[in-house]
Each structure stands twice: as structure tokens, then as C-alpha cells.
Amino acid sequence: MDVLIFIVSGTLAAATALLFAAMGELVAEKSGMLNLGIEGMMATGAAMGFVALSVSGSHSVGFLAAAVLGAVLSLIYAMLTLVFRANQVASGLAIGILGLGLSSAIGKNYEGKTVTGLEELDLGPLSDIPLLGPMFFQQDVMVYLSIVLIFATWYLLNRTKLGLIIRAIGESPESAHALGLKVRLIRAGCVAFGGAMAGIGGAYMSTAYTPLWAEGMIAGRGWIVVALTVFGTWIVKRVAFGAYLFGSISLLELSIQAFGVNVPSQLMSAMPYIVTIVMLAVISRNPVFIRLNSPASLGATLKLN
């Protein structure tokens, strides 16, 4: 029982950082913007959130600072690609590298230090339910917010006018422009949202999941986020499923080590990445489905005058 509680509750926490960043990236990619700088934005968010929390003592300030800096970084990417029409892939990679450098500069004097993590939200009697309580209802507020974000993202993209406009721009920015939609503005907004969410996801890593700062602590999660959106075929529930799958496998890894099973640790560390990508690739084979959901202009340089 304890193992089950450990895995389920741990999965929810482990997936949270990915969910924030992935929902943000999903919205950005739906508008046609392939932001490959997520890894750097998460790292910057992690460093910024940690420092802001250390200085202010407030978790809210930490998350806010991380979100703002993530959004600022992503707006540089938006400016390069939307105003100067730079290649999306190259710009994204460059901003990602900039973000990694920025994170180590911001966190330089805090290397190895710790902070108090986020407290569990008091849900009263819910937390006391046997089995279910410790599995689902002894989590911090960001875990619940990340679940709210899944539904909010789905609702935004599929049930609102703004979502329709985002999808239309992602499919054909030229046609959208001809209809008088503000392509650059909407895309910049989507990218900024993605950057802010990546910042929050990064800050969750450094101030809640493992409340310490160490350079390189994002460890490729930004790339997993990019993979989640693509292999999740830009469908909210599949992306969320991928995030939880990733979280659960990384928990499984810890449990197996705890049981003393002798598997090379490198293989174990690679497992979440391998399993998540293989699973998503397998469930996403239907080409019609991919065509219907993929933003056709993703990654293409804007051709408006």
C-alpha cells in the first residue's frame, strides 16, 4: 500500500512542473510557434524563483518572478521570429542556450542552498480519507493548479473564440492575416504565456519539488515538454497523459532502487524519457488525427508583409 501511495502521490508532484510547461508550450505551438527554448526558460524560472523566494520569503513572489522572467525570455524569441522573421528553430535554440546561461548567472551565489518547500494544502477531511487521502489530497497548491490548468487549456483551445483564433493562426497565418486577425499579437501572447508557464514549471522544481538550487537541475525536462506536445499530437489530454506517464515512471525508478533491484542506474534514469516517447508515438499513429490537430504552420517563418 505504501508503495502505491508513494507512486500515485509522487506522480502528481513529479508531473506538475511538466504540466505547467507543457500546457504553455501547447498553446504556443497551437498558434504555430515552435518554442525550442523551453529548457532554458524552465532553468531560468527555477533560478529566478529560487532567488526571489530566498530574498522575499514568499512562494508567490518566487513563482511570479519566475513567470515574468520566463515571459520576457520568450518575448525575445517572439520578437526574433515575428518581427525580424528569424528561423524559429534556430531562434528557439539560441534563446534556450541564453536561458541556461542566465540561470547559472542568477543562481551563482545560491548554488547548493535550500529553501523551505511549499506546504501541503489543508483540504480538511479529504486528506484523512484512508488510501485516497494520502494519494490525492496531501499535495501542495501548485499540483491542483496544474490540474486546473489542463482543463483551462482544453477549454480555451476548444470552446472559446480566442482558442478558435489561435488554432486558425496556427493553421494558416496568411489566411488569418487576410481576415484581419492580429497574427503577430496573438502569437506573441501565446508565446509569452508559454514562457510564463515554463518559468513557473521551473520554479516548481527548485522551490517545491526539490527545494534547492543546483545548476542543471531541469535536466532535459524542457525537451520532454517539447516531445510531449509533439508526440501528444497537440491534444490536451494526451499531453497531460504523457506528463503523468513520465512522472510515474520516474517514481517507479526510485521505488525499484529502494527495493534493491539491480538495474544499471543510467538505464533507469533514461526509462521515463524512453517509455514516454514510445507510448505517445504508439498511441498517436493515426495520420488523419495528426493532420486535424497539428498546427500546419508550426515552425514556418512568417510570410506576412
Add this chain to the structure above:
Amino acid sequence: MAEPTPLLRLRGVTKAYPAVLANDAVDLDVMPGEIHAVLGENGAGKSTLMKIIYGSVRPDAGTVEWNGQPVDIQSPAMARELGIGMVFQHFSLFDTLTAAENISLAVPGTIAELSERIRAASAQFGLDVEPGARVQSMTVGERQRIEILRCILQEPRLIIMDEPTSVLPPQGILKLFETLRALASEGIGIVFISHKLDEIRALCDTATVMRGGRVVGVVDPRVEDAQSLTRMMIGREIAPPTHGAERGDRHTVLEVTGLNYTPEDPFATVLKDVHLSVRSGEILGIAGVSGNGQDALTRALAGEIVLRSDKGSSVMLEGTPIGALGPDGRRALGVNFIPEERLGRGAVPIHTLAENVGLTTHHGGLVKWGFLRLGQRRQLASDTIDTMDVRCGGPDATAQSLSGGNLQKFIVGRELALRPKVLIASQPTWGVDVGAAAAIRQKLIDLRDEGAAVLIVSEELEEIFEICDRIQVMFRGRLSEAVRVRTTDINHVGLAMAGDFDALHAAPVEKEAALG
């Protein structure tokens, strides 16, 4: 008696681009409820004029009056606010969205409200559209109807239609005309851009004829005949193409049997059991609205799609199977292909004409010991330019610097220089001006008269009836049986283009003049 105020009045509108005077002191009056044709060849300045009216291009000089008031239309958004709507030639629809969602991007209101309005307007103007259907599964005609509905629901006073019939089968054109007449009877002014004379004569109240950026006449098209309009539009007579007599020894050169092919793109048309044969000394025309499998068919014939024999699909050249060969192998055997996209597929845009000529003709002695023979290549390019009367800056001009018609003439000339046994041409005169189109058609007929087998894929029925000996119709990946051009007419082929292949055989026999 005071003249009624025109809805739109242009006076002396002029727009110069660095190399060309696109509009030179153009005057245009459109009355409420009038269907007004703007007629002219490609490059006559029609598009620039429409862009000025729609606010996406600003004129250098001249005035625009809207309902008698001078206006300065600064953007498409402003044009829409005034009540000017535009239906584009290339649709600006989103494939993955539904009809109602597409319309809601331009028209305020919830999807439910809009669906209601769409149904009402559909009924009123004869525009069948299912609001909840996704665009990607729709025919070109349905897509156009959504475009028109989107325009109508913005309640415009003036609608600009940019070459709206170029994508429709004949029956669809008649239906569109009914819709346009219904709109005009509501007092909406319609500007109808076209270069098809018979359509303008059937539909429009007034025609403004443009040539070289100027207005060369404002006429009543119903009282003019096609010849006088043509003369006005291009400034000279165009001789109808001349056919040589049919030859006796017509043997089958290219034969396709049981061709099945499923493209990778899940929304592309699947070819189902296609049969065709082209004999020497004839032109076979494949009619049909584009998107019905023509792209896959031409690729399969040209070798861009290599067929595996195990599916029973066979392509034979004079009895030899060639289905397993790629484009280069087939060209070496005399099967040449002219694709519909000139820039990027028929020619490399940034390469010179001399370099482009070498793309397909290197088998013909342009390569020795692995080295290019640049002198010969240049000579071949010069010869092609001369024989085809290509207007360009010589063999060193880049392909992209030529107009569409001139580049197409060059590409046709390049393929003809190879003296093909089989020539496959996809939309050979698409987007080409009338003069160049006539020259290209004549060259294709000459090739046929020399005994080659020619296969033309075309959306323009006039073209097919003008130059082809036999017709097959393509619909949803299937190909009808072949009929002789002289035993059918445009209406029956039109029915077949909408899927009724039996109509081809119901056609009256021995009809000499298919075009009325």
C-alpha cells in the same frame, strides 16, 4: 434627369511599381445592383485595381468615391467597414475548422447564432453549406460557397469576385451565376473579375476592359461578341488552333491499367482502378475539377510515384512496363512531363534559363565524361527561346524573372526539344495569358501531328474541347471511359465532372461545335 449615384466611383486611379505602371488613370463606376465585369489578360492591372478598392494597396494618384463621398481606403479592415467584401481566388479557409467556425472568424456571433444565419442565407441565395462540416472534406465548390457566405454575412454593399469560376465545374458556374443575380437583385453591386468572355457575356451588365494598366473600353458585354471583346482585351486577333488530319497508323503508346494508389497525405484523393491509353498522333484530355486525383495520376505517369507491380497497377510504354522506373528513367525512354507548378517543379526559380534547360535535357548530349557542356546548353536555351518566342533577357535570365506565360512557353519548348514519344502536360495554360496559351496549344497540336502521344490534364473544358481528340473525366480518384470529343459536349462532360459518368454516353452523337 439626374444620374443615380454610383456605389463606387474611381477616377484617374494610378499605381506605379518599379518596373511597371500597373494602373494608369483608371476610371470605374459600379452602380448598386449591377454586375460589373473587369476584363483583361493576366498583367492587365485587374488585381492591382481590386487591391486598391479593397484597401490592401494605396494608389499613387486618383480618387475613390463611395456613395458619392470621397474616401481613402487605408486597409482591408476599413474596406469591410465601408461595406466592401471580397471573395478571393485562392481561398483563405482553414481546413481543420468547420464551416461555421471559419465564418465566425470574420463575422461576430456565437457558433450557434451563425449556424442559424448560415442556413438562412444558404436557402435565400442557393448556397448549400452544412455549417458543422469540416472544410477539409469539402469540394472546391463548397469551399467557395463558404467564402461567399462569409462575405455575405458581413452585409456588404459591394462584393469583389476574383476569378470565381476558375475552380468550378460548368454546373457549379451556372449555380454561382444564380447566386450572384440573387445578390444583385438585393441591390448589392458585384465586381466580377474574369478573362472568360462567354461567362461575362452571360452574366454581366457592364464590362470594363483593361489592357496594359489602362481602361481600353467600357461596353455592354451582352451586345458585343467574343471576337470584339478579345480584340479589345489583347489588342489583336488570335487565330484558332489548326489541327492536322488524323493519321492512319495510330498505335497505343502509353497504356495504364488497374492503377491503384493511396497517397501518404490522408486527405489526398486515392486513385481507384484507373485505366487509360494514349495512341500516337492523338491528344487525350483528362477533364475534372482539380483535387480529384489528377495530381497523383500525373505523378504516377511521370515517375514521381514509382509503382510496385504487386498491386496490379501497370504503366506500359509501347508494351514495355515502365511503372518501376523513376522520372529520369522514363524521360530516357521518351516520356516527358510538364508539371502545373512552373516555379519550383518545372523550373528552379533562381537558376538561369540555360541551367534550367539542362535539368531535363542532359541526356541529349549536354554531358560528356561527366562534365557539362556549357556552350551546347546555352545554345539549346537560346534555340528554345527563339522557337517558342519567349520574351526574356536571354539564356542568362533567371526563371523567376519571366512572366508565367513566358516561362511556361520556355518549359514547353524545352520538353519539345527532346522530341518526346509521350508528353504529359498538367494544366499547360493555367495562369497563362491568352496569347501565350494559344501558342502553347498550337505547339501541343503540332507535336500530336508529328505522331507523338499527348496527354493533357486540364480544368478548363474550353481548352480540352479545343485541342483534344478524346476525353476522360476524373472524379474522386476514378477515371471515366474515354469518349471522342466530337461525340459529346460541354454540358455532358460537366455532368461527368460531378460524378455522373453515364452522362458521357448519353451525349448526342456528332456535335461539331461544342462551344456555343
